[in-house]
Amino acid sequence: MKANCPSVLLIYTGGTIGMIENPETGALENFNFDHLLKHVPELKRFNYHISSHPFDPPIDSSDMEPSFWAKIVEIIHRNYDRFDGFVILHGTDTMAYTASALSFMLENLSKPVILTGSQLPIGTLRTDGKENLITSIEIAAAKNPDGTPAVPEVCIFFENELMRGNRTTKINAENFNAFRSFNYPALAKAGIHIRYNEHLIRRPDPSRSMKPHYLFDTNVVVLTLFPGIQESIINSVLHVPGLKAVVLKTFGSGNAPQKEWFIRQLKDASERGIVIVNITQCQSGAVEMGRYETGLHLLQAGVISGYDSTPECAVTKLMFLLGHGLTQEEIRYRMNSDLAGEITKD
Known part of the structure; x- marks a missing residue:
């Protein structure tokens, strides 16, 4: 990796953002993650090192379960020292569950973990996926003046708002503003500039390392x-x-x-x-x-x-x-x- 070049790992679990329409049936199907990058040539304009780790095979978020959360945590833990931030592409139906779970599993998190997705596939004309992906990567790579990550939390970014993951719920199956944090303000809002509400963002204990957890009991x-x-x-x-x-x-x-x-x-x-x-x-x-x-x-x-x-x-x-x-x-x-x-x- 280039010196002083921010590095971001994209973890593609599945979801609408990475789907393509079957021309014969009209149904949405998962397609190769590398094709996703071809639909977002703007990523090449970032002065970032962007790597990807796709689930093979991708999963529908309705099939999400704790074993997949453990897999995500294992990927993050294994790559924790190599990347400045992580972006998880995820289906919207259970995204709030995954974000909540990861907030507990990644104890004393010191780097951004941003979940995002879309309501329309990345290859469709009016997709919301492109903007969600690009801004999520920018947030995952963002630094404070002292060099620390801007948002060392598990978050959901959707439709111009960055929300604390464990405060977020899906509210709409039709509109682009699919998520909302009712009881906690947005951590950042994206317009011409990305405005961070720094006083609302949690900070890790610098004397402790990030500690991953993997065990769940679903009873x-x-x-x-x-x-x-x-x-x-x-x-x-x-x-x-x-x-x-x-x-x-x-x-x-x-x-x-x-x-x-x-x-x-x-x-x-x-x-x-x-x-x-x-x-x-x-x-x-x-x-x-x-x-x-x-x-x-x-x-x-x-x-x-x-x-x-x-x-x-x-x-x-x-x-x-x-x-x-x-x-x-x-x-x-x-x-x-x-x-x-x-x-x-x-």
């Missing part, structure tokens, strides 16, 4: 409440064999039915060692379990607050902590702790 379920939900449903979910944790999506600021059977089911599950985390069904806002009597009953049943966590983050954080073999109390404590900028506890 987690997401339970969404709705008016009229039956005891038999709650009972069945809470007695799934091997279940270790529940993400409970409640109403408003963390409220739930006050029915005796409902509270009893939750308390019984908690006493059996199941961790139950309360997050709101609302896109914006946070759980405040002591605000109303309904939320207070959940506290008394052993349910803990997920604060303003996204569903994607709550699920992956639980799987991450469960994978480390921690006790129920240790997991409860760490779920209530801010590990990677994922929750606000003010």
